Amino acid sequence: MTAIPALVEPVRNVTQARVVRSEWTKFWTVRSTKWSLLIATVLTIGFPILASTIISTHWGSRSPGDRAHFNPLDPALIGSQIAQLAIGVLGVLVVTGEYSTGMIRASLTAVPKRLPVLWAKAGVFATVTLALMVPSVLIAFFASQAILSRHHASYSWQHPGVSRAVIGAGLYLGVAAIMTVGIGAILRSTAGGISAFAAIFFVLPPLMNVLPTSWNNAISPYLPSNAGRAIIQLTQDSSSLAPWTGFALFTGYALVALAAGAFVLKLRDA
Amino acid sequence: MISARELTKDYGDKRAVDSLTFDVRPGIVTGFLGPNGAGKSTTMRLVLGLDRPTAGNVIVNGKPYAQHAAPLHEVGALLEARSIHTGRSARNHLRALAQTHGISRRRVEELIDLVGLHEVARVRAGKFSLGMGQRLGIATALLGDPQTVMLDEPVNGLDPEGIQWIRGLLRGLASEGRTVFVSSHLMSEMSMTADHLIVIGRGRLIADTSVHEFVAAASKDLVRVRTPDPAALQQAVTRLGGSAEADGDGVFEVAGVGAEEIGRAAAAQGIVLFELTPHQASLEEAFMEITRGELEYGHEEAVA
Numbered sequence: 001m002t003a004i005p006a007l008v009e010p011v012r013n014v015t016q017a018r019v020v021r022s023e024w025t026k027f028w029t030v031r032s033t034k035w036s037l038l039i040a041t042v043l044t045i046g047f048p049i050l051a052s053t054i055i056s057t058h059w060g061s062r063s064p065g066d067r068a069h070f071n072p073l074d075p076a077l078i079g080s081q082i083a084q085l086a087i088g089v090l091g092v093l094v095v096t097g098e099y100s101t102g103m104i105r106a107s108l109t110a111v112p113k114r115l116p117v118l119w120a121k122a123g124v125f126a127t128v129t130l131a132l133m134v135p136s137v138l139i140a141f142f143a144s145q146a147i148l149s150r151h152h153a154s155y156s157w158q159h160p161g162v163s164r165a166v167i168g169a170g171l172y173l174g175v176a177a178i179m180t181v182g183i184g185a186i187l188r189s190t191a192g193g194i195s196a197f198a199a200i201f202f203v204l205p206p207l208m209n210v211l212p213t214s215w216n217n218a219i220s221p222y223l224p225s226n227a228g229r230a231i232i233q234l235t236q237d238s239s240s241l242a243p244w245t246g247f248a249l250f251t252g253y254a255l256v257a258l259a260a261g262a263f264v265l266k267l268r269d270a
Numbered sequence: 271m272i273s274a275r276e277l278t279k280d281y282g283d284k285r286a287v288d289s290l291t292f293d294v295r296p297g298i299v300t301g302f303l304g305p306n307g308a309g310k311s312t313t314m315r316l317v318l319g320l321d322r323p324t325a326g327n328v329i330v331n332g333k334p335y336a337q338h339a340a341p342l343h344e345v346g347a348l349l350e351a352r353s354i355h356t357g358r359s360a361r362n363h364l365r366a367l368a369q370t371h372g373i374s375r376r377r378v379e380e381l382i383d384l385v386g387l388h389e390v391a392r393v394r395a396g397k398f399s400l401g402m403g404q405r406l407g408i409a410t411a412l413l414g415d416p417q418t419v420m421l422d423e424p425v426n427g428l429d430p431e432g433i434q435w436i437r438g439l440l441r442g443l444a445s446e447g448r449t450v451f452v453s454s455h456l457m458s459e460m461s462m463t464a465d466h467l468i469v470i471g472r473g474r475l476i477a478d479t480s481v482h483e484f485v486a487a488a489s490k491d492l493v494r495v496r497t498p499d500p501a502a503l504q505q506a507v508t509r510l511g512g513s514a515e516a517d518g519d520g521v522f523e524v525a526g527v528g529a530e531e532i533g534r535a536a537a538a539q540g541i542v543l544f545e546l547t548p549h550q551a552s553l554e555e556a557f558m559e560i561t562r563g564e565l566e567y568g569h570e571e572a573v574a
Contacts, residue, residue: 003442005380007415012372013339022369029362030355105320105353106410110370112319112336269321
């Protein structure tokens with residue numbers, strides 16, 4: 001009589017692919033995931049439909065000047081910009097939830113080399129974000145433009161820059177996902193991680209307005225969120241970065257955050 | 271097999287583990303004993319590589335833990351601190367950990383049944399009682415059928431039935447030739463399960479010995495004697511090189527002389543004895559004796 005049932009299957013080593021499977025399971029088996037993703041999707045699709053319906057209803061009362069300056073992409077992508085809150089919070093939680101509950105000790109006991117866990121978390125979350133948010137912004141775009149089209153105040157998919165900006169809004173969220181996983185790994189605390197994410201994405205950009213204009217123009221485009229948004233803007237003003245340049249810089253920031261998180265994870269006691 | 275050599279860990283200025291050297295051998299249950307705060311949990315974290323030693327090293331089954339290609343098949347660990355996401359069910363928790371090693375769902379179900387969590391496998395772990403949490407932790411530890419099992423305070427929060435089950439499990443694992451390393455601050459628990467003891471206090475090794483030797487070394491071999499003729503007994507004991515401490519009502523605690531010697535001397539001198547009882551210290555008493563002064567917080571401080 002043995003104390004525990006013998007293992008009848010062969011012993012298999014820990015591999016990156018197996019850790020990805022494990023993180024996939026972990027990702028979908030806590031409630032915060034489904035809630036955050038549902039909120040992100042509803043915001044991304046719902047806000048543009050709501051905004052374009054309101055604009056369409058009140059189109060008649062707009063001045064000719066307003067109509068001339070109207071950018072049909074603004075209502076189409078407003079939802080994805082708000083959705084980054086839900087994505088950012090979830091990205092932080094994917095890591096810090098393990099620290100606050102103690103799960104990290106079980107995770108790192110199973111994968112003592114540690115880094116495969118972080119790569120898998122970032123990979124799974126970024127992939128899910130892209131798979132969900134790119135279609136969502138597409139739906140948001142076509143739905144809002146359909147509503148606005150009766151006033152001939154809409155863009156077609158072929159309009160220069162439109163496809164890049166719409167797809168870019170989805171890509172932006174995918175990169176933001178990687179960055180917030182990195183922030184979570186650096187700070188380990190949910191409150192700290194969400195604060196840092198909010199500071200970088202929502203507080204820092206308007207804070208630049210207190211600087212002299214020349215400084216502001218020199219610094220602002222290089223802030224992570226502003227650099228990332230270059231891809232979402234249809235036209236670039238003089239101080240902003242070119243779309244793909246900005247997006248590349250944003251991706252660079254995200255990878256630096258993830259690398260810093262990896263450094264902390266590897267070197268600090270769990 | 272777990273081998274620590276000069277293992278040391280500082281947290282800031284505080285030395286939690288102080289050049290510990292010990293081996294935990296297969297085939298027996300080794301108890302890891304010490305008061306709360308003695309460094310038991312820290313030592314176990316160092317074994318698993320969760321914390322990095324300040325100096326020294328520890329290897330498990332021949333290698334540092336992190337260098338094993340399939341660590342869950344080498345060492346199964348239950349840490350004292352909860353290591354479970356409160357929002358995830360027991361089954362999903364085990365599945366996620368199993369997947370890192372390609373362990374099947376069938377195996378996960380086997381372990382759920384083994385620890386008796388079948389009815390609550392779908393319940394979020396945050397709703398678990400302490401005892402259910404311990405059972406889930408033990409299922410996690412045994413998932414990979416590991417050669418070495420390391421459990422930190424496993425009976426914590428378990429009901430009497432659960433405690434019996436753990437004792438049987440530990441003995442069973444050891445009899446299969448596995449290395450079983452179990453910490454506790456409860457001496458009585460260790461005396462029920464352990465064959466060998468590693469005792470620490472304030473991070474330092476106090477004893478590395480069999481349970482039997484530990485008790486023998488710590489107990490002062492007192493003999494309780496009751497006589498209506500105290501003065502004569504005092505004299506006789508002193509002549510034999512021992513000492514007798516009066517405990518009132520003609521009762522003496524005699525140290526330094528065995529019961530047989532006392533009996534013979536009393537008979538030779540015609541001293542009447544009502545009682546002659548050799549008294550061996552319990553593991554509890556032995557532990558208190560040996561760790562006196564090693565407690566992290568003294569009694570006065572605890573009361574203050």
